Amino acid sequence: MQKPLPYRSSWMTEELDDVSLIARTFFEREVVPNIERFAEQHEVDRETWLKAGAAGLLLISVPEEYGGGGGTFAHEAVVLQEQGWAGDDALGYHIHSAITPHYIVEYGTEEQKRAWLPKLASGEHVCAIAMTEPGTGSDLQAVKTTARRDGNDYVINGAKTFITNASHADIIIIVARTGDHGAKGISLIVAEVDDLPGFTRGRVLRKIGQHGNDTRELAFADMRVPVVNRLGEEGQGFYQLMHQLPQERLAVSVIAVAAAELAVRLATQYAKERKAFGKPIIEFQTMAHRLAECATDVLAARTFLDHCIGLHVDGKLDAVTASQIKYWSTDMQVSVIDRCLQVFGGYGYMMEYPIARMYAGARVQQIYAGTNEIMKELISRSL
The missing domain is CATH 2.40.110.10 (Butyryl-CoA Dehydrogenase, subunit A, domain 2)
Structure with missing residues (x-):
């Protein structure tokens, strides 16, 4: 069972709680037990997409008349959040569900929408x-x-x-x-x-x-x-991309914050269990302060992210703010996971430990969806 966050995000609702539970169950049953096998074969099973579709998780913010869930980006966010908390970086959910279909929704003809979106929603097509x-x-x-x-x-x-x-x-x-x-x-x-x-x-x-x-x-x-x-x-392709990229960058940020939260949770649990010199290592001030700093960093990131999700659901997220949350949250993700890995000592360097996989997987977050250097350039032009 997931440990609750220190506070409840302002955009959460009872409906979104239900979506979170469905997503959590899906990742725990269908993805987490297979993570090592997926890594060996460099892809998830094709059937995994069909199971995600059957669970109602794909295209959850696409209108219902095209096979989607009829929700908002907040629905996508809770699924991405649960994916991050599960430690899954295998399923390309954000590309399939939170990013690519919206180009079709926004710019496609009625015929295109009806031809492509329902099969994407079911997982029949990827x-x-x-x-x-x-x-x-x-x-x-x-x-x-x-x-x-x-x-x-x-x-x-x-x-x-x-x-x-x-x-x-x-x-x-x-x-x-x-x-x-x-x-x-x-x-x-x-x-x-x-x-x-x-x-x-x-x-x-x-x-x-x-x-x-x-x-x-x-x-x-x-x-x-x-x-x-x-x-x-x-x-018009370049302008279409520029209009949709803020959502892509926000999706990356959701994953970043959730992964960092998981890292703090794992490191804290390990520090309470691992003993050195006769006592749990969390009782050493250096270790306790390291975790205190990481916990504060992820809470700050969470509140910034919640602000941006609220803006986006209201149709008010601009490109500059999306660039700010993308670069800041992914930098934070890499930094926090690095510090949490240190808590595990040599075991943190072993790939069978989730923190090691998270450390390796986090680095690309600063690169794709626009490098963080590009994000800062975009921000600086607005000053």
Whole structure:
């Protein structure tokens, strides 16, 4: 049973409590017992997505008429929170549920929504978004993947890397260049990739952490996708990305704070049980003060995060504030987990201990969804 937080988040409701319980049960039964196996195979079982769909956890904030749960981002947040508290970094839930479908909801036609969203909600299909390319990183205006118009099709050529859910993905939103250089030349095109000629899933990427997370390269060689699969108007892709990225950064922040809270909980429990020189190590001032600092850091992060979730649910979260919570919470996550690992001594360096997996998995949080250096640049422009 999860230990309650020091206070109740202002945006929580009884309905969200029920969602939390469902999510907690799902992660405890379907994911946590399989974390080591998922890490060995570098992906979750395909069936895991179907079970998440059956539990009603996928696309929980997408309108009900498209198979979703009809909730708000707060519903996504409690699922992400429970995932973080469970110590799971294998299931690419935030990409599949909290990020990618909302491009379809916001910019898709009625036909596109009804064709793609229900299968994503059930887990029958898995989705990914292909932004990053070798050499581009956070600079989305420098995308080199091209989509050339040929009759009723786009002919797509290029390569993507670091793509979450790439092994299982049936539907991929591709960030491609349909026009001149710069922001105005980018469009978002949805590819249904099952047996699609010209589509190749590249090598599975061996990462420092998050070993159970499905991450690999993708390649497109004269891959033809119908023009009707484009989301919105041609050339609007960059602006669509900029509008949706605050939610992605907030989702990353939810995971960061939950993971840090778990680290403090695990370290505190261990410090009460582990003895040195005849007494629990938590009775040593150095150790007690370390945990006191970490507990304070995560509480400060939680209150900042709650403020941002409340803003987003009310439609008031701007790009600058989203950048602030993303960089600050992920920096905090890495720092807190590092300090908590030290409590475990040599055992903290052993991968069979959750704190070691958390330490390795946390580092990428400062990199994806826009590096923290980019976040600070965006913030500084607003000053």
